[in-house]
Amino acid sequence: MIKDRQGLESENPYEENHDWRKLLATSEGLILEIGLIIALLFITVLGVGYIYYQEKAHVFIGMSATNILFGRAAGISFGYSFDISNVLVICTNIIVETILVLIFYPFFVFSWQSILIIKPLRRIMERTNTVAEAHQDTIRRYGLIGLFMFVWFPFWMTGPMVGCAAGYLLGLSPWKNLTIVLSSTCLAVICWALLLRSIHDRIAEYGPYASMVLVIMIIIIVSGIYFLRYLRHKY
Structure with missing residues (x-):
């Protein structure tokens, strides 16, 4: 069952006075706690x-x-440009994306339910919601496999954060949703890493700085896409 649209379009009556203990007692609150703990451990290790x-x-x-x-592509390429091993590149990027999902998902749900809205993140939440709604019919047609493939496919705006938002809109339970999204994310990172490792090995033949040039090119392309999307929404 698809969630009814609410929250993101309305003002939050609890924006100034919400009970964090009640929020953290929910499944989403527990997920947020797990995400913050992993983030803290990761930052400590760094x-x-x-x-x-x-x-x-x-x-x-x-x-x-x-x-x-x-x-993802830029992050993985950055690691390979400094000759980091496959295992470390894959593990680091999986941890980063897992943290992002575990923190983003609860805030998306809280925003959707008008429980908690963080104004600086509101535009991101609305944009994610728009993309998730646009793809939910396709995902629903193929069920859990559809959500898995949606997150795994290397298309623009089909990543784990949009995927977990789409899973929520389709009525999946939090744990089932995140299990599918995170498992697909792990597979996607591994596939990207193997592909980019091969590319880096080939272009390394052209010089010691060739790998870094690839990273810069990816960053420029992504920045260009962000800028064009910003102009489209602004005008």
Whole structure:
């Protein structure tokens, strides 16, 4: 059953006075807690690594930030450009995307239900909701496999955060939704990593800086897409 549209279009009566204990007692609240704990542990590991292995820590911090800002392909390529192993690149990007999903999903649900709306994130929530609604009929037609493939396919705006929003709109339980989305995300990261590893190995033959050029090209393309979408929404 598809969720009725609400929340994102209305003002939140609880925006200034919400009970965090009640929010955290829900399934979404527990998911948020798990996401924050994993994020804290990840940041702690990066911090400790920065103290003892500063040069390597810079790479992992840069790879994580690049994934968050410019997407999976850029983050993975960043890691390979510094000759990081497959396992570390894959694990780091999976952790980053898992954290993003575990934190984003509860806030999306809270916003949809008009329980909690964070104004700086409202535009992101609305845009995610629009994309999720546009694809929910296609996903519903194929059920859980449709959601899995939607998250896995390397198309623009078909990533895990949009996928978990679409799963919620289709009425999936939080744990079933996230199980599908995160398992598909892991597979997608592995596939992207294997593909980009092959590309990096080939272009490395052209010089020591060829891999970094690829990263810069991906960032420029993603930034261009963001800018065009910004202009379209503004005008």
